[in-house]
Structure formats: structure tokens, C-alpha cells
Amino acid sequence: MSAVRFDHVSKAFGALTVLDDISFDIPAGQAFCLLGRSGTGKSVTLRHIVGLVQPDEGKVFVEDRDITRLPAVQLADVRKHMGFLFQNGALFDSISVGENVAFPMRRHTDWSDTEIRERATKKLADVGLEKDYDKMPADLSGGMKKRAALARAMALDPPILLVDEPSAGLDPITAGEIDELLARTKQAGTTLVVVTHNIPSARTIGDVFAVLQGGRMLATGTLDALESSDEPLVQAFMRSQGGG
Amino acid sequence: MQPLSFVDRIGTRALGMFEAVGAMATFGGRSLVAAARPPYEAREILKHVYQFGYRSAPLIVIAGFAIGIVLSMHTRASLERFGAEAMIPAALAIALIRETGPLIAGLLVAGRVGAGIGAEIGAMQVTEQIDALEATAVDSFKYLAVTRIVALMIAMPLLTIIMDFSGILGGYVAEAAVSGMSWRMYFERAFGYIAYSDIIPATLKTVVFGFLIAAASSYLGFTTRRGTEGVGEASTRSVVTASMLIIVSDVILVRIIFFFYPAVSA
Numbered sequence: 403m404s405a406v407r408f409d410h411v412s413k414a415f416g417a418l419t420v421l422d423d424i425s426f427d428i429p430a431g432q433a434f435c436l437l438g439r440s441g442t443g444k445s446v447t448l449r450h451i452v453g454l455v456q457p458d459e460g461k462v463f464v465e466d467r468d469i470t471r472l473p474a475v476q477l478a479d480v481r482k483h484m485g486f487l488f489q490n491g492a493l494f495d496s497i498s499v500g501e502n503v504a505f506p507m508r509r510h511t512d513w514s515d516t517e518i519r520e521r522a523t524k525k526l527a528d529v530g531l532e533k534d535y536d537k538m539p540a541d542l543s544g545g546m547k548k549r550a551a552l553a554r555a556m557a558l559d560p561p562i563l564l565v566d567e568p569s570a571g572l573d574p575i576t577a578g579e580i581d582e583l584l585a586r587t588k589q590a591g592t593t594l595v596v597v598t599h600n601i602p603s604a605r606t607i608g609d610v611f612a613v614l615q616g617g618r619m620l621a622t623g624t625l626d627a628l629e630s631s632d633e634p635l636v637q638a639f640m641r642s643q644g645g646g
Numbered sequence: 647m648q649p650l651s652f653v654d655r656i657g658t659r660a661l662g663m664f665e666a667v668g669a670m671a672t673f674g675g676r677s678l679v680a681a682a683r684p685p686y687e688a689r690e691i692l693k694h695v696y697q698f699g700y701r702s703a704p705l706i707v708i709a710g711f712a713i714g715i716v717l718s719m720h721t722r723a724s725l726e727r728f729g730a731e732a733m734i735p736a737a738l739a740i741a742l743i744r745e746t747g748p749l750i751a752g753l754l755v756a757g758r759v760g761a762g763i764g765a766e767i768g769a770m771q772v773t774e775q776i777d778a779l780e781a782t783a784v785d786s787f788k789y790l791a792v793t794r795i796v797a798l799m800i801a802m803p804l805l806t807i808i809m810d811f812s813g814i815l816g817g818y819v820a821e822a823a824v825s826g827m828s829w830r831m832y833f834e835r836a837f838g839y840i841a842y843s844d845i846i847p848a849t850l851k852t853v854v855f856g857f858l859i860a861a862a863s864s865y866l867g868f869t870t871r872r873g874t875e876g877v878g879e880a881s882t883r884s885v886v887t888a889s890m891l892i893i894v895s896d897v898i899l900v901r902i903i904f905f906f907y908p909a910v911s912a
Contacts, residue, residue, distance in 0.1 A: 452781045474785065481783035492778035496766075506782050554782075 404466055405430040405562050405593035406451055411460035412617075413446060420446045421457070422617035428610070430465075430561070433584075433594040435608035437601075437628075437639065442614040444597040445489060448564045451595060452486050453477045464562070482510055485555035489566040489597075491547040493539040499550045500526065500535030506557045525553040528583060530576070545572045552580065556587065563587060565596045569603045581606040601625075601640065613639060670887075673791075673868075674861035680785075680792045687793045694797030698759045699804055709754055710747070710809040714816025717741060721817075722824065731825070735836035738817040743840060744848045744910070747810040749896055752855035755798070755805060756888035760863040763794055764884030767867025768877040776868070791864035795857055802856030803849050810849075843907040851899040858895060859888040 406428040413421040420443040428434040436444045449455040450462050453469050461470045464480050472480065493502050504522040507513055513521070519535075526532045529549035539547055548571060555563060568584060569577035577600070584607045588594050598604050604611060605625055612622045613636050621628050621636045629640050650658065721737050767790055770776050779786040818832045863884035870880040903910055 449777075454777050454780060478783040478785070481781060484781070486778070486781040488774050488778060488781075490774060492774040494775055494778070495769075495773070509782065509784055 403430045404428065404463065405432070406434075406595060407463040407466075408447075408450070409461040409463065411450060411457040411462060413443075413450070413455065413457050419617050421450075423460070424614075424617075424619055425460075426612060426619065426622060428593060428595065430593050431588070431591050433588045433596065433607050433609045435604040435611045436595070436597045436614060437599070437604060437611055438614035439639065440599075443617050444614055445566055447614070448486070448566055448595060448597055451562075451564055452481060452484055482558070483560055484562045484564060485558070485560040487548075487552050487555040487563075487565045487568060489570065491539075491544075491551035493547055493551055493554070495539045498535065499531065499537050499539060499542065502539065502550060503553045503557050505554065510558060522553075522557065525557055526550065528556070529553045530579065545576055548572060549576070549580065552583075559590075560592070562593045562595070565594065567597055567599070568607075569598065569600050577603060578606075669869075670862060670865045673865040674795075674857065676787070677792045677795045677861055677864075678857075680788050681796050685788075687789060690789065690793040691797045691800070694794050695801050698755070698794075698798050699801035702755060702758055702801070702805055703808055705754060705758060706751060706805050706809045707812045709750060710812025711816035711819075713746065713750060714738065714742065714813035714818075715820040717746065717813065718817035718820035722821070732835065734821060735814075735817065735827075735832045736839040739814055739836035739840055740844065742813040742817075743810050743844055745900070747813055748806050748848050748852045748855070749892070751806045751809040752802070752852060752859070752892040752896075753889055755802060755855070756859050756892055757885050759798060760859045760884040760888040761881045763860060763863035764866045764870075765877055765881035767791070767864055768870035768880035771868060771870045772873050772876060787868075791861075791868065794864055795860040798856035798860040799853045800856070802852040802859075806849050806852045841909065843909050847903040847907055847910065851896070851903065854895055854899060855892050858891040862887045862891055 404427050408424050408426050411421055411424045412419070424447070426434070436447060438444050446455060450457060451464060453472065457470060461468050463469070465483065467480060469477060469480050493499070494505065497505070500519070500522050503525050504518045507518045507521060511518075523532055523535055526535060529552055531546060531550055531553065534542065534546065534550070539550070542550060548568070552565070552568065555565070563584075565584065568580050572580065581603050584594060584596070588607065588609075594607060596604070596607055608625065610623065611625050611628050613620045613628060615635050620633050621631045628636055631637060631640075717738050718734065721734050721741075722731065725731055725733055725737065767776075770790070776786045776790070779789060814836055817836075818827075818829060821827050821832060822829075866880045866884045866887065870876045872879075
């Protein structure tokens with residue numbers, strides 16, 4: 403089964419074309435890493451998958467369901483199958499870190515308060531924040547916010563996890579731990595769509611890789627295939643990020 | 647490209663304003679439809695009733711008390727000329743309950759709660775928290791806007807009653823200090839001329855105030871752009887827009903009340 407599929411998707415914001423006729427297919431259980439320079443449409447691609455942005459042309463399929471023009475209620479059902487780590491975390495700043503993680507559980511399950519607290523604490527422990535349940539997001543460092551947001555994205559063990567820059571703003575050790583966590587999540591059967599600049603991180607997590615440039619997909623394939631690509635921009639990107 | 651003429655600029659601004667008013671009205675209408683449909687988000691509504699109502703109460707009590715004292719002093723100065731000091735409690739109660747209480751309560755809440763809603767939702771917008779809500783399969787419009795609108799529609803009449811009572815109490819304190827009138831006599835004189843048709847429509851019109859404050863502020867929060875600067879602007883514009891809407895709608899609502907309760911206009 404296909405977890406996520408883009409079928410000739412194009413998107414422009416005003417005069418700026420962000421995605422230009424993009425097509426790809428991510429089989430369930432695979433980790434797909436989107437690479438590319440800043441402003442090349444990687445985050446917009448993730449936003450299309452979760453339905454926060456609609457394409458001007460083309461179609462987006464999630465678990466073989468066309469979500470392009472789906473009514474809000476049905477789109478919400480599709481979203482329950484996904485977790486989304488935003489680039490800046492986007493934690494709800496009026497509730498505690500633990501309640502952020504518990505939020506999807508409270509909304510979409512009938513688990514008891516005790517069970518929700520236990521599960522949220524477990525999710526926080528996965529990212530090394532089990533002692534920070536009652537802290538407010540404002541009391542956390544940037545890296546801790548990111549980890550807490552990842553715990554929230556994984557709160558309901560979604561079949562599809564969308565991750566925007568998992569290692570940005572983290573120290574190398576923590577970034578490595580997060581990469582390992584994502585790799586374990588993939589091994590448990592979760593489909594990952596990861597936006598990253600970090601080639602070592604992508605190597606740990608990814609199965610298939612794509613390089614976006616100027617709204618177009620320059621190259622797709624394994625990391626080795628990308629590294630041996632004839633495309634100068636792909637070569638430049640891989641070299642500049644320490645690939646190979 | 648040629649620069650726009652003065653008339654063109656005015657026209658462009660006017661069109662922009664009409665567009666914003668239309669969008670705000672659509673937003674408000676949508677919220678009423680959404681409020682009638684499940685899930686009703688009762689927990690969030692109760693939380694906001696507490697935030698908007700209970701936490702605004704001290705401000706309303708103090709302002710009402712002070713306004714009661716000032717109104718009493720002015721009323722005494724006017725009625726003394728006609729030897730009608732005995733009418734001071736009734737005049738003050740009528741003025742407070744029919745108009746001053748609801749209007750001042752509305753303006754105070756527009757300042758305190760309207761600014762808060764605009765800033766809070768605006769901050770959530772620019773930090774992607776609203777997108778995060780949507781990505782978590784939560785209807786952000788219902789969860790953030792509708793719950794606040796319904797909560798303020800519930801809290802506003804309650805705050806108005808508190809404002810009215812505080813004002814009458816303030817008026818009594820001022821009157822007792824000058825004439826030594828007892829509370830019982832003051833209370834009897836104040837409510838001797840008050841009918842339900844004075845209290846109920848005037849208090850219930852603040853449900854509309856609550857709707858306008860929360861709908862306008864939520865709309866401005868949701869449409870916030872340009873980072874922290876935009877959040878500040880949303881907060882300020884929420885207060886200005888909500889206050890203006892309250893004053894304009896009050897004219898219309900008073901006219902409607904007069905139509906349905908002719909005794910009030912007598």
C-alpha cells in the first residue's frame with residue numbers, strides 16, 4: 403500500500419512557484435527524506451500531506467485516499483493517522499509540556515486520565531524529557547521544545563510521521579538520539595517523511611531520498627544513487643553537507 | 647506604474663474596509679452555525695467563562711462602584727435644583743441598568759478580554775500553533791474561536807449584572823455620605839421605578855456585545871500576519887474594533903428595545 407503519493411502537484415504563492423509538477427510515491431513503512439536548500443518547498447510538501455495547504459494542480463493521496471479536496475470532517479479522520487513535527491515545535495504555550503503530549507490522546511481516545519498521563523510520560527521519556535511533564539513550554543530550551551513536539555507528534559503512534567528538520571537546533575548527541583528514535587519508529591512499521599539538511603541524519607533514518615530545488619525534484623533514489631548523481635546541484639548539495 | 651490618485655487611494659481603502667467587514671461578518675455567522683453543531687467543547691467553554699467572567703469581575707466591580715459614586719454626585723447636582731433629591735436612587739438605578747452599566751461593562755470587557763483574545767490567537771497563528779491544532783485533527787476555528795464567542799456571550803450578562811449592582815452600591819455609598827440615607831430606603835427608592843422591561847432587555851443585549859467582542863477579536867487573531875508586530879496590532883485592533891462595534895450596535899439595540907418595549911422609552 404502507498405502511504406503518501408503526490409501526483410503532478412504544483413503550488414504557487416502569488417507569483418512564486420513553490421512546487422512545480424512534483425510526483426512521488428512512498429510505500430507504507432518506508433522512510434522518505436526530502437533534502438534541499440532552504441526555501442525550495444520541502445516544508446510546503448509536508449504541509450500538503452497533512453492538508454494544511456491544497457495544491458493548485460495535481461493530487462495528494464494519503465493511504466490511497468485523495469485528500470486534495472476532502473471535506474473538513476473527513477480530512478480530520480485522515481489526520482488522525484498522522485503525526486507532524488513542526489520546524490519550530492509549535493507547542494501549545496498555554497498548557498504544560500506533558501499536556502501538550504497528552505492533548506491528542508485527550509481529543510481522540512477514551513483513555514482515563516491516569517492512563518493518558520502514563521502514556522504521555524512514556525512518550526516524553528522516549529525523548530529524554532520524562533522529568534519535564536509539568537514544565538511550561540516557555541521554560542524549555544529550543545532543543546527541548548523540539549523533542550517535546552516530537553513526543554506530541556508520536557503520541558498516538560501514528561502510521562505516518564511527518565518530521566520537519568528533526569535535528570535543527572539540537573546538539574550533536576541529542577540529534578543522534580532523535581535520529582535513532584526515528585529509525586526505531588520506522589522499524590516498528592511507521593512511514594516517515596523527513597525534511598532535513600543533515601546528510602548524516604538522513605543516512606541514519608532514510609530509505610529513499612529526494613532533492614528539491616526551485617520547486618522541482620532534481621533527483622530521487624538511495625543516498626548512494628544521489629551521491630553518484632550527474633546533476634551538479636545534487637552533487638554540490640551532497641558535498642556541502644558532508645555526504646559521502 | 648503611475649502612482650494612485652488621492653481618490654483612488656480612498657476608494658481602495660474603502661473597498662478594503664468593506665472586504666474586512668464582510669469577512670468578519672462571515673466569520674461571526676460561521677461561528678453561530680458551528681456553535682450549534684457537535685462537538686460542543688463544553689470543557690473549553692467553561693474554562694473561558696471562568697477566564698473572561700470570573701477574572702474580569704474585580705475590574706467590573708471597581709469600575710461599577712466608582713461609576714455609581716460619580717453618577718450619584720452628578721445626579722444629586724442636577725436634581726437638587728428641582729428639589730427632587732428623593733429621586734436620586736431611582737434616576738441612578740435607571741441610568742445604570744438601562745444604559746450605563748451594559749455599555750461600560752461592554753467597553754471594559756472589550757479592553758480586557760478583546761485584547762487578550764486577539765493577542766492569544768494572533769500569537770498562536772504566527773507560531774504555527776493553529777496549524778499544529780489542525781494537524782492534530784482538531785477544528786481550530788471551533789476550538790479557539792467558537793468556544794470563546796459562546797463563553798463571552800454567557801459571561802457578558804453576568805458581568806453586566808455585577809456592574810449594575812456595584813454601581814448601585816457605589817451610588818448608595820455616595821448618597822449615604824451626603825444625606826445619611828439608609829440602605830433599605832435607598833434600595834426601595836432605587837427599585838421602586840424599575841420594571842423587568844428595564845432590566846431584562848438591557849442585560850440581554852450584552853449577549854450581543856459578548857458575541858461582537860469575541861467574534862471580532864478572534865477574527866483579527868486568526869488573520870494575524872507579520873510576527874510579533876502583527877500580534878500587537880491584532881490586540882490593538884481588537885480593542886478598537888470591538889469598542890466601535892459595541893457603540894454602533896448599542897444604538898441599533900436600543901432602537902429595537904424601544905420597539906418591542908415601548909414602556910422603556912417612556
